[in-house]
Amino acid sequence: MTEAVRIENVHFAYTPAKPILSIPSLVLPTGLRTFLHGPSGSGKTTLLSLISGVLTPQQGSVQVLGQELTRLSSGKRDTLRGASIGYIFQTFNLIPYLTVAENIAIPCRLHPERRARIAGNLHEEVARIARRLDLHAHLDAPVTRLSTGQQQRVAIARAVIGSPPLIIADEPTSSLDTDRRDDFLNLLDEVLQGATLLFVSHDLSLASHFDQTLSLRTLNEAAQ
Numbered sequence: 001m002t003e004a005v006r007i008e009n010v011h012f013a014y015t016p017a018k019p020i021l022s023i024p025s026l027v028l029p030t031g032l033r034t035f036l037h038g039p040s041g042s043g044k045t046t047l048l049s050l051i052s053g054v055l056t057p058q059q060g061s062v063q064v065l066g067q068e069l070t071r072l073s074s075g076k077r078d079t080l081r082g083a084s085i086g087y088i089f090q091t092f093n094l095i096p097y098l099t100v101a102e103n104i105a106i107p108c109r110l111h112p113e114r115r116a117r118i119a120g121n122l123h124e125e126v127a128r129i130a131r132r133l134d135l136h137a138h139l140d141a142p143v144t145r146l147s148t149g150q151q152q153r154v155a156i157a158r159a160v161i162g163s164p165p166l167i168i169a170d171e172p173t174s175s176l177d178t179d180r181r182d183d184f185l186n187l188l189d190e191v192l193q194g195a196t197l198l199f200v201s202h203d204l205s206l207a208s209h210f211d212q213t214l215s216l217r218t219l220n221e222a223a224q
């Protein structure tokens, strides 16, 4: 499969009077790191929700990892998302009453396909990823006791465990200063293992870290 994501003639509106997205074409080649930028409110999170199958468009085609999402039931879309998409949220969405190790393991506990891609013991895989992200000293700590930068690394670990082929990151660096932002992007690169990455941000200065850069303003006819 040469394309991880292909969107064609997609139209989406939350209410009929206000179209948010009208995208003739958008392609994410397999294994490439794509940077998508657009100003606040331009529809970046909405687009990610269409690609991850949380929302469905009123018109058009959304193909993800060889599946046409608009033809799948919501249950099948949930399964594809859980098995094949690692998601890094702007606010991390970690579970506050669980430890660091428990948070990292969640996708494998919830989705057998993610667990099945790990050859050995889950506990050891959590520890291996935690070591690479310099979190191993904190594995048994409640996640709320970690700094913001450490919580961000937990969010990376949870997204990549069980090797989902597509990783989506929604403005995960917006609260970081420049040095920590570069550290975050370098760490994400190190643990991607060939996955396709879609990273969205309003901050165009991040573009040099990626293989291709797309502008939502240019792609989206509803914004023109």
Ligand SMILES: Nc1ncnc2c1ncn2[C@@H]1O[C@H](COP(=O)(O)OP(=O)(O)OP(=O)(O)O)[C@@H](O)[C@H]1O
Binding pocket: 014, 015, 020, 038, 039, 040, 041, 042, 043, 044, 045, 046, 047, 202
């Ligand atoms: N659930 C919703 N119901 C109605 N309108 C919504 C909903 N979610 C978002 N919108 C509207 O859709 C537009 C696009 O929002 P979206 O969150 O996708 O933009 P964004 O580019 O991700 O913004 P930001 O960078 O600020 O996170 C905005 O005008 C927003 O108010």
